[in-house]
Amino acid sequence: MSGNTRTPHTPCVRIPAEAVTARPGSCPTHVRASADHKVEHPGRHKPDPLCTDPLTALNAALDLVELDGRTAEEACARLPRPGERPHNHRGAPLAPLHEGLLTWVRHAVRTWLGALEGPQGQARVPCAQPWLLRFPPRYRSPGARTYEILAHGRSYTLLEGTDQVRELRVPVVGTPDDGAPGPADAIAAHVLATGSPVDRTAVDTGPWRHRAGHPLPTRGDVPAPDRVRVLQVSCTDGTEQVRFDGTPAEAGQLYTERGRPALRALSSPAGARVPGPDCAPCKLHRGCDGPAQVPGLLGFRDRTRPRRTWSVQAGLRHRTCPASAHLHDLGLPGAGPSPETVVRARLARAHRRSPSRACTPEPRPRTTEPQVADLLSAHAGTCALHTVTAGAPVHAGLRLPLQDPLADVLVLARVDLLHRKEGSWIQRQTAVTDTRAGAEGPDLLDLHPELALSVLLFASGTITPGAHSRVELERLTPQGARVDVFDPFSPGLRDRAAAVVSELASPWHQDTAHAPAPGPACGSCPQRRWCPEAPDP
Structure with a gap:
């Protein structure tokens, strides 16, 4: 797909494959709104003082290793520390990492790179950007929407015998899923089989335009794959769980059976509202009557924090x-x-x-x-x-x-x-x-x-x-x-x-600092493994 696609006036709906995974208590309306760039966050932006997403920090370190040629130690040393300004990583701000999160990232980077060490002849070529599948609007009208489906994870290409393989390795903080492939696996496999990689160079010319909902440019100079593979990798111990491994035709069949129905349900403007944890990050929280409004419940007035x-x-x-x-x-x-x-x-x-x-x-x-x-x-x-x-x-x-x-x-x-x-x-x-x-x-x-x-x-x-x-x-x-x-x-x-x-x-x-408080509770602390000030056992 060419990167010269004409930019529509209406912001696109950009859906990551994992968005269709139903979590207990998740709100379909929030998931739909978070993917729709036409829906804006209310009020002024209040950035977090520290990084709140471990996988974002991990991917930043792995980018420095796989794309910039840094060692694991050098990559982790270049991540922002508390007290520093956010770093610009691939066109997006990366907030400083808590020292405990940095300890986890060091462990996760070593675990990830160790899991990549496969048999001879399976040299993986990392891809700088995710794979994307675009669905342009069927009709030309002012409100017509472009849908973009992204397969998030660490992308690689490799040669297995004579087969060109596209591989998506999805990092998970805990334990990989088992059982039959789910809708997210089906969508990721289909995007991997039929989509194109995002053009990083073109995105860098105007990153804020694309974050505001302009369609992402893609590269069309990539060979079609013979096989696609989707697997989850534990950042704790490197355990791998293959979620799909097959031909593009098999990926298309799985998408038809499990991926497309879930994607259509998510894309439907009319969705149920389920009050719960999703109400905190939701862009529609000010207009939603689901959670009870209790002004002053916490006993103080302070809206300066995120x-x-x-x-x-x-x-x-x-x-x-x-x-x-x-x-x-x-x-x-x-x-x-x-x-x-x-x-x-x-x-x-x-x-x-x-x-x-x-x-x-x-x-x-x-x-x-x-x-x-x-x-x-x-x-x-x-x-x-x-x-x-x-x-x-x-x-x-x-x-x-x-x-x-x-x-x-x-x-x-x-x-x-x-x-x-x-x-x-x-x-x-x-x-x-x-x-x-x-x-x-x-x-x-x-x-x-x-x-x-x-x-x-x-x-x-x-x-x-x-x-x-x-x-x-x-x-x-x-x-x-x-x-x-x-x-x-x-x-x-x-x-x-x-x-x-x-x-x-x-x-x-x-x-805003979340400093450790060494004391008697350290002995039974569930996060002791990552704490830089935990006393020796």
């Missing part, structure tokens, strides 16, 4: 160690889930059963950890569903999105169990503790800030309070369980809850 997502769990992680919290938010691999997280997930599944029924003691499965089994057994006697009438509404494991426009923050409130009794909503939170003794009454809000946010859900009207509404805390211990009850109508309790939430959220909101 729009972000906060939860009580995020606040607690930041209180323990800002560096660990930042690396967790980046999605870097860490330790497995805690027993409390496992218990909460198991209870949510049990409470979602239809018809609803209370939990009862069950034989201990061999695969269940003893501590988890003891906590589940303790819960059975105090399960809230023992007193819920048949047919009453029950919601388990909710994530309620709340907008605080005064702080420009999306708050995700965790609701373990919400049920209706005698016309009133009752909310129960679950916590794992060492003992049933300890703090009492309002002091429990300081120890379990999720309770404080639960009180504010009633105070703000996000959950409509009734005459018998209450907030409950179920404290689970291996020795048994205890339920504490709180009155969400109490003015004193509401004031205490607001103070607890504000004191937890404010330091997180103001922090």
